[in-house]
Amino acid sequence: MAFYDGLFNAFGLKEWCGEAASSAPMSMAELLAKSSGKETKGEFFPFPSLDNLNESCPGIIQSRDVTKGIENGFLAAKPGLKAVLDPITQPLSWLLDGALWLFATTPWFIMVPILVLVSWFASRSKQVTSFVFASIMMMGLVDHYDVAMQTLSIIFVCTTISVLFGVPVGIAMSKSDRLQKSVVPFLDLLQTLPTFVYLIPLIFLFSVTESKLYGIAIILYAIVPVIRLTDLGIRLVDKDVIEAADAFGMNDHQKLMRVQLPLALPNIMAGVNQTIMMSLAMVVIASLVSAPGLGVNVLRGIRNLELGVGIVAGIGIVLLAVILDRVSKAALKRVDMTDVKH
C-alpha cells in the first residue's frame, strides 16, 4: 500500500481516483527490484510528487505525462510555428550560405589582404594588424584556412544581424521603462538557458540540413549583450548633455542621432565585442547541428578521440577569438572621444 492512500480516503476521493490500470512495474528500478525478488519498500515519508501520489490515486497524472505533454504540445504547435517561422527565417539561410560561399570561393591571396585591411581600418594599430596577418597565415600553414573562413563567415553574418536587430531593441528599451522590465527577463533566459537547450526545439522546427538552424541558435545567444549594453549606454548618457540638447530645442530624432547614440557608442561597441565573442562560442557548439567550421574538427576530436585534431582546431578558435577581440576593442578605443589625450 502506498503512503498517500490514507490521505485520499480521508477526503473521500477514492471514487474519483479510480482503480489502478495495471500493477505492472513502472520504472527500471522497480523492474530490477522485482526481478531480484525484493519488494520495493516505500520511504518513511515520501515527497508528495506526482509519481508518489499516482501510486495511491491513479486519477493523478505521472511526471512523465508532463514531459510527454510538453512534447505533444510542441509537436501540435509545430506546423503552425513552422508555417510562420520558415518563410521569415529563410533569408537567414540564404545569407549564411551566401557568406559561406563568398568566403570559400574568394582566393586566399585576395581574402587575406582584405582581412588585414579591414583590421587596419578598424583598429589603426600596426600591432593588431600584424597579429591578424600572422594568425591567419599560421592557421593556413596547418591547412585550417578553409575551416577558419567558414567559422568567420558565420560569425560575420550572425554578428551583423544581431547588431541590426539588437541596437534598435536596445534603443526602444532605453526609451521605455515598461518595455525594459518586460524584455530583461527574456534576455536573462536567453543568457542562462544551457546552450544545448536552444538546439532541441530548433531541431524539431527546422531540418538539420538548413543553415538557419544554427544561425538562429547563434543569434539568439549572441544578441543579448548588444541589446543590454545599448540600453545601458543610452541610459548612462550624461543628463546634463541631454538637458543641453533639450534646451537648444533638439527633437527626439536629433537627440538620438547627435547625442545619445554617439555618447553611448563606447558601450554599444563593448556590446558588439561581447556579441562577437558569444557567437564564436556558440558556433563551436552549433557544429553539433551541422554548422561548418573549426567546431566540426573539435567535434571530430571528441567523437573519434583524435587528440591532435581537436587541439589544433581549439587553438585555431582561440586565435580567431583573440583576433576578433583585439580588432573590435581597438575600434572601441578609437570611438571613445571622452578619452582624448592632449
Add this chain to the structure above:
Amino acid sequence: MVEPMVRMRGLYKIFGARGKDVLHHVQGGMGKEELLARHGHVLGLNNINVDMQAGEITVVMGLSGSGKSTLIRHLNRLIEPTVGEIVVQGEDVMGLSENGLRKARQEKMSMVFQKFALLPHKTILKNAGMPLSVRGHDEATCDKEATKWLDRVGLSGYENHYPAQLSGGMQQRVGIARALTANTDIMLMDEAFSALDPLIRTDMQNLLLELQKELHKTIIFITHDLDEALKLADHLVILKDGAVVQQGEPQGILLNPCDPYIEDFVSDINRARVLRVRSVMSAVSEADIAGEVDADKSLEDLITLSDGDTNHIYRVTDNGETVGQIDMKDLVRALVPRASSSASAAR
C-alpha cells in the same frame, strides 16, 4: 512701463506625484518643511512674481535648495510648473505646443550650464555651431557663425580641439560661444561660473560684462555667490525656500535689506568695493567742496581719492553734470551693515 522681456506671475512648482492636489496647502501658507513632512511633496517654487527687463542682467541668487535652478528651467519649460503664468516677449510659454516650445528654445533663449554640457565627441567648432545646425542651417553657415563667436570669447585657434582637451574655463567659454551663436535675445545662465576657480571666474565675469555692453542681451543669471551677483546684476532677485524674499536694484538691497536672512547674507561682503557713490550721495547743498567724483565710482575709489580723510565733502558728477554731493562721514557710515548699526542704536 515697457513690457518686460520675461514675466512670471503666481508661479508654483511642487515636486511629487500629486503636486496639483497639495497646491492649496501651499497657497494657504504651508511651508516647505511642513509640506514635506505631512504630504511627502517637495516645494520647488512658491508664488514667484518676477519681471525681467530687456537688455538687463537679472541675477537670481539663493543658497542651494532655494529653487533658483528650478526657476530658470521654467523659462524654457525644461521643468513644467504646477501652476502659473510665464510670458516671454509677450508670448505665453505655457500655451506653446511641443513644436512651438522647441522653436522657442531654438530661437528665443539659449542656455549656459554649470557643468558646461558640451558634446564630447564633437570639436569646439561643431559644439559652438550646434544651435544653428539644430535649426537646419548648412554647415558653412554654422561654422562661420561659430568661428566668429569663438573668436569673440577668445578661443580662436582651438576650433579643432575636443572639449576634453580644454581647461574648465575654456570649456565654459565654448558654452558661452554656443549660446551666443544661437543669437537669441535671452540667455539663461545656470550657475555658469560656479564650477570655475576664483581667478578664472573673475575673468569670465568681466568677459560677460564686456559682451553685454556690446550685445544688450536679456541675461538671467543664477548664482549662489553674492559678490558675483552684486557685480553682474542690474536687477537682483533673492530666493529662499522657493519664494522671493526681496528683489530690486542690488545697491538698494544692500543698503536696505528687508529680511534678517538677507541682512545675514550681505553682512559678509566688502561694501566699500560694491557700493557706488551714487547710492550713498545726498542732494546738493552749500558746502565746502574738496573735489569731484564720478557717480559710478565705488566707495573704495573715493576713499583712495580722499586719502582716508573723513572731513571732506565731494561733488558727485555723472557725465560732467553735478548730480549730488557726498560727505565722507556718510560714506563711512554706509560701510557698516544695517543690522549691527541698529543694534548699536538700540543700546
